[in-house]
Amino acid sequence: MNAEVLFLAVDGGGTKCLARLANADGETLGNGRSGPANVRRGLAQTFAAIMDATEQSFDEAALARDYSRVVACLALAGAGEPDIQAELARYAHPFRAAIFTTDSHAACVGAHRGEDGGVIIAGTGSIGEAFVRGVRHRVGGWGFPVSDEGSGAWLGLETVRRTLWALDGRAAASPLLDEVASRFAHDPNAITRWASEAKPADFGTFAPPVFRHAGDGDTVARELVASAGRHVERIAEALLVLGTPRLALMGGLAKPLEPWLSAAVKRSLVPPTGDALDGGLQLARNAFFGQED
Numbered sequence: 001m002n003a004e005v006l007f008l009a010v011d012g013g014g015t016k017c018l019a020r021l022a023n024a025d026g027e028t029l030g031n032g033r034s035g036p037a038n039v040r041r042g043l044a045q046t047f048a049a050i051m052d053a054t055e056q057s058f059d060e061a062a063l064a065r066d067y068s069r070v071v072a073c074l075a076l077a078g079a080g081e082p083d084i085q086a087e088l089a090r091y092a093h094p095f096r097a098a099i100f101t102t103d104s105h106a107a108c109v110g111a112h113r114g115e116d117g118g119v120i121i122a123g124t125g126s127i128g129e130a131f132v133r134g135v136r137h138r139v140g141g142w143g144f145p146v147s148d149e150g151s152g153a154w155l156g157l158e159t160v161r162r163t164l165w166a167l168d169g170r171a172a173a174s175p176l177l178d179e180v181a182s183r184f185a186h187d188p189n190a191i192t193r194w195a196s197e198a199k200p201a202d203f204g205t206f207a208p209p210v211f212r213h214a215g216d217g218d219t220v221a222r223e224l225v226a227s228a229g230r231h232v233e234r235i236a237e238a239l240l241v242l243g244t245p246r247l248a249l250m251g252g253l254a255k256p257l258e259p260w261l262s263a264a265v266k267r268s269l270v271p272p273t274g275d276a277l278d279g280g281l282q283l284a285r286n287a288f289f290g291q292e293d
Contacts, residue, residue, distance in 0.1 A: 005288065006069045008057070008095070009280025010050050011103050012037025012076040014124030014144075014153065014200045015252070019053035020277040021061055021070075026285075029063065032056025036201055038125075040078040040143055043087060050074060051094075067094040071288045073280035074098055075106035077125060078143065099287050103276050104129040104141060110279025111248040111272035118244040119272070120235050122228075123251035124204045126151035128235035130244040139238045144200040150231030152253055155210050156203030158224055160195060164188055174220040176213035180206060211256045228253075229260030236265045248272035 011018045017037035021030045032053035037046045058065045072095045080102045088100040104127045108119045118130030125148040127141025144153045163180045165171035184190040213221035
């Protein structure tokens with residue numbers, strides 16, 4: 001029976017959904033990628049993205065889409081909330097079995113091979129998670145816009161806010177703010193109309209220009225990136241106080257943010273040994289073989 005089972009890991013975030021299919025021996029068979037899969041934005045959109053990425057992984061593996069063989073770990077941004085957990089538990093998924101957890105949990109398991117350690121994820125959103133003496137801890141990641149400080153969405157929101165200040169004459173203009181204002185024809189009303197419908201991933205599209213202008217010496221951009229770095233440091237410090245032995249900085253903003261972190265926080269960082277998909281596959285295997293993490 002074990003030779004027939006397939007293991008699926010899904011890493012769903014605010015910008016993209018990744019899937020990896022593996023056999024019982026741990027061999028990767030196929031991968032997939034689709035759009036956002038943050039459960040706070042609705043289960044219908046989330047599962048559409050999950051199934052899209054899953055189908056791609058089966059197609060790459062040249063396997064028939066027999067999901068009754070699949071034990072899945074669906075690691076999704078926002079899945080830690082009790083109400084959402086209850087909704088996910090009731091959802092009629094097509095898999096043989098599925099466990100639902102957060103993307104940060106799977107990333108932490110993958111980064112440290114299930115051993116004690118912590119992760120700070122800085123991508124569209126941000127969150128810190130750690131296992132310390134087998135106990136799971138979480139810092140931040142309560143959802144945009146009230147949380148997720150230091151993330152791409154947060155950087156975008158703060159950039160748009162400062163663009164409005166500059167258009168009002170309440171703050172000095174800068175190359176970054178001029179570029180953002182030009183996207184909206186320098187019309188504050190166009191900005192507010194866009195913002196009223198924008199999703200976290202939409203705000204996150206402004207993060208790359210912020211880092212680019214920061215590298216060019218733009219004062220506003222440098223202040224924003226420095227502030228994002230301080231927010232990430234606060235997450236790191238909270239995890240270290242808990243006794244976390246090591247931290248891995250992960251996510252799309254990890255590389256550009258690391259130079260802005262303090263020397264003390266940098267000393268606590270280690271390269272992750274795996275990613276959220278590695279962690280998800282480990283969690284799926286553990287669930288199938290009766291282990292816990």
